[in-house]
Amino acid sequence: MVNFIWLVLIVLGVIVAGTSGKIEVVTLAALEGANNAVKTSLNLIAIITFWLGIMKLAEAAGLVQCLARLARPLLRFLFPEIPQNHPAFGAIVMNLCANILGLGNAATPMGMIAMQEMQKLNQGNLKTATSAMCTFLALNTSCITLIPTIIIGIRLMHNSADPTAIVGPTIFATTCGMIVAIAVDRFLYFFYRNR
Amino acid sequence: MLYSIITEVSRWIIPLAILFVLFAAVIKKVKVFEVFIEGAQEGFTTAIKTIPYLVAMLMAINIFRATGAMELLVHNLSPFFNYFYFPVEVLPHAIMRPLSGGAALGVATNIIATHGPDSYLGRLVSTMQGSTDTTFYVLTLYFGSVGITRYRYAVISGLAADFTTLVASVFIVNKVFGTGG
Numbered sequence: 001m002v003n004f005i006w007l008v009l010i011v012l013g014v015i016v017a018g019t020s021g022k023i024e025v026v027t028l029a030a031l032e033g034a035n036n037a038v039k040t041s042l043n044l045i046a047i048i049t050f051w052l053g054i055m056k057l058a059e060a061a062g063l064v065q066c067l068a069r070l071a072r073p074l075l076r077f078l079f080p081e082i083p084q085n086h087p088a089f090g091a092i093v094m095n096l097c098a099n100i101l102g103l104g105n106a107a108t109p110m111g112m113i114a115m116q117e118m119q120k121l122n123q124g125n126l127k128t129a130t131s132a133m134c135t136f137l138a139l140n141t142s143c144i145t146l147i148p149t150i151i152i153g154i155r156l157m158h159n160s161a162d163p164t165a166i167v168g169p170t171i172f173a174t175t176c177g178m179i180v181a182i183a184v185d186r187f188l189y190f191f192y193r194n195r
Numbered sequence: 196m197l198y199s200i201i202t203e204v205s206r207w208i209i210p211l212a213i214l215f216v217l218f219a220a221v222i223k224k225v226k227v228f229e230v231f232i233e234g235a236q237e238g239f240t241t242a243i244k245t246i247p248y249l250v251a252m253l254m255a256i257n258i259f260r261a262t263g264a265m266e267l268l269v270h271n272l273s274p275f276f277n278y279f280y281f282p283v284e285v286l287p288h289a290i291m292r293p294l295s296g297g298a299a300l301g302v303a304t305n306i307i308a309t310h311g312p313d314s315y316l317g318r319l320v321s322t323m324q325g326s327t328d329t330t331f332y333v334l335t336l337y338f339g340s341v342g343i344t345r346y347r348y349a350v351i352s353g354l355a356a357d358f359t360t361l362v363a364s365v366f367i368v369n370k371v372f373g374t375g376g
Binding site for chain 2: 045148
């Protein structure tokens with residue numbers, strides 16, 4: 001599916017550029033995109049290094065395992081493949097909490113740690129996502145947000161009478177999204193397993 | 196009131212969490228500096244590992260956007276969405292959001308600047324911006340950090356969530372604020 005989407009994005013782009021007589025845009029856009037990607041990854045070095053250090057401390061102090069124990073009853077239904085008290089649970093919970101509070105900087109490293117822990121449990125092809133990973137990403141991308149910081153800032157900048165008026169609707173909309181994400185994920189989980 | 200509590204919580208939580216971790220580590224007699232460095236060791240490789248994945252994805256998305264293919268898609272989809280009484284002005288945002296966070300934010304800012312933050316469209320696009328995620332970016336980054344190239348059904352559930360959030364945003368903004376303003 002990703003192969004298909006990726007192909008369509010590029011092919012359509014080249015066709016549109018060609019027919020509108022500005023084919024040179026393609027190369028420029030490709031390089032600009034690549035440049036942004038490298039910058040993003042480089043920016044991540046600092047954040048990830050910092051949080052991996054803190055997480056190692058939390059693990060050594062027994063906090064991650066403790067959190068995993070607390071979270072397991074809640075998440076067991078969604079992640080049946082992850083064994084009891086596995087540190088993956090701890091990282092998943094921390095990532096989701098950071099997402100809910102709108103702490104993007106902390107959420108990404110926690111999510112990557114969760115992915116690494118789940119990759120350790122991957123018994124199939126190491127290039128293929130496990131069901132637990134799919135479920136985690138469904139939760140992650142659809143996660144309820146309590147404070148959409150950036151858009152509130154923009155509303156404030158444009159003299160909104162009530163910049164935070166959209167917080168309630170946002171919570172409602174993300175909740176709907178999350179419910180559907182979980183439902184679709186559960187459905188596809190069984191669908192793909194029986195194939 | 197509730198909002199200010201949440202804002203305060205998110206201001207304090209990271210510093211307090213760090214402090215809490217350090218205290219817990221000291222109680223367990225962990226050599227804090229050494230263990231921190233041991234963990235941090237992997238930071239560089241993890242971040243660098245994501246480069247080829249992000250380059251591939253952002254490159255494709257940027258070509259799609261900069262060549263005008265995205266605009267064309269929005270243009271061709273408008274009549275269809277119009278049929279369902281969906282406000283076409285926010286359609287570019289809905290289509291860009293899963294692909295490019297920056298581009299979507301640009302559209303949102305533009306709509307807010309043109310129609311005003313407290314107009315129907317301003318509120319709607321604010322809600323849409325606040326409630327959805329840059330699905331493709333997140334998938335690429337997270338899967339990239341562990342070297343996974345076959346995403347299986349992760350894309351479908353992510354996009355299903357995005358679509359639901361879009362419909363829910365239109366519904367709730369109509370319900371709470373009405374379509375006027």
